[in-house]
Amino acid sequence: MSGHSKWSNIKNRKGAQDKKRSEAFTKISKNILTAIRVGGGITNIEGNLGLKIAVEKAREVNMPKENIDRLIAKFEARKANLVAMTMEGYGPFGVPIVIELETDNKNRTLGEVKLVFRNYGGNLGESNSVMFQFKRVGEIELENNIPEDKELDLIDARAIDFDENIILVEANDLNGLVKKIEDMGLKVIRSELVLKSNNPTMLNSEEEVGKIMDMVEELEENDDVINVFAGFDYKKV
Numbered sequence: 001m002s003g004h005s006k007w008s009n010i011k012n013r014k015g016a017q018d019k020k021r022s023e024a025f026t027k028i029s030k031n032i033l034t035a036i037r038v039g040g041g042i043t044n045i046e047g048n049l050g051l052k053i054a055v056e057k058a059r060e061v062n063m064p065k066e067n068i069d070r071l072i073a074k075f076e077a078r079k080a081n082l083v084a085m086t087m088e089g090y091g092p093f094g095v096p097i098v099i100e101l102e103t104d105n106k107n108r109t110l111g112e113v114k115l116v117f118r119n120y121g122g123n124l125g126e127s128n129s130v131m132f133q134f135k136r137v138g139e140i141e142l143e144n145n146i147p148e149d150k151e152l153d154l155i156d157a158r159a160i161d162f163d164e165n166i167i168l169v170e171a172n173d174l175n176g177l178v179k180k181i182e183d184m185g186l187k188v189i190r191s192e193l194v195l196k197s198n199n200p201t202m203l204n205s206e207e208e209v210g211k212i213m214d215m216v217e218e219l220e221e222n223d224d225v226i227n228v229f230a231g232f233d234y235k236k237v
Helices: 007-015 017-038 049-058 065-081 104-117 147-154 171-183 207-219
Strands: 083-090 095-105 134-142 160-164 165-172 186-195 225-230
Touching: 017 049, 017 065, 017 186, 017 225, 049 065, 083 104, 095 104, 095 207, 104 207, 134 171, 165 171, 171 186, 186 225, 207 225
Parallel strands: none
Antiparallel strands: 083 095, 095 225, 134 165, 134 186, 160 165
16 A cells, blocks of 8 residues: 555554454555566566565465465466556545556456546546656655654655655665665665655545545555555644
8 A cells, every 4th residue: 555554543443353354465465466566577486585575474464375376376377468557536535546557458457447436436537637746756664653863864864754654765765765774773664666746635534534545445456456646645633
């Protein structure tokens, strides 16, 4: 759920307890597929370090081996026909949304994404109808919130923004900052390039945040979806 980790607490408060295992498996499945894509389509864990790490995390949450094998086999069968594409539109409350996908059937994927937008009262737009509102940046997620005594060090290390356990940096500085953060003794659990909204839509309640997160989550459950970026913010008064 790139770019939205800090909203997970609100989403978790909304979610039913019996969904946690299913949600964990969905997230791990996406991590495995992303690791394969980033690793150049290599599905052999000995030849793809990122995939090896993702599979190890899957085992940590007790995902059955047959689930992992089936996921990898499905990607292997489809990868020769995969085409990258981007979709843009507006979700509920006027929130701009960009979706990055890889699909072997554009018409099917377009129909599935359109249905999600329609169900949440949103609509898809033309190319660059939304993308111009975003900037590509590096995002780093720490295991714990950023200690106050490290904030000045992070600024000196070229961090451009941070909030709770999320740090933003210019795209070209991502790898360098990850190393500096680890040298500070802080544990990085995720680092990647994301799209950050230049002027996020301000939401008015946790219920509105929850609805957007529900939509993002439903989009991410689609096997063809790689990333979903939603340009919103929320500050509890």
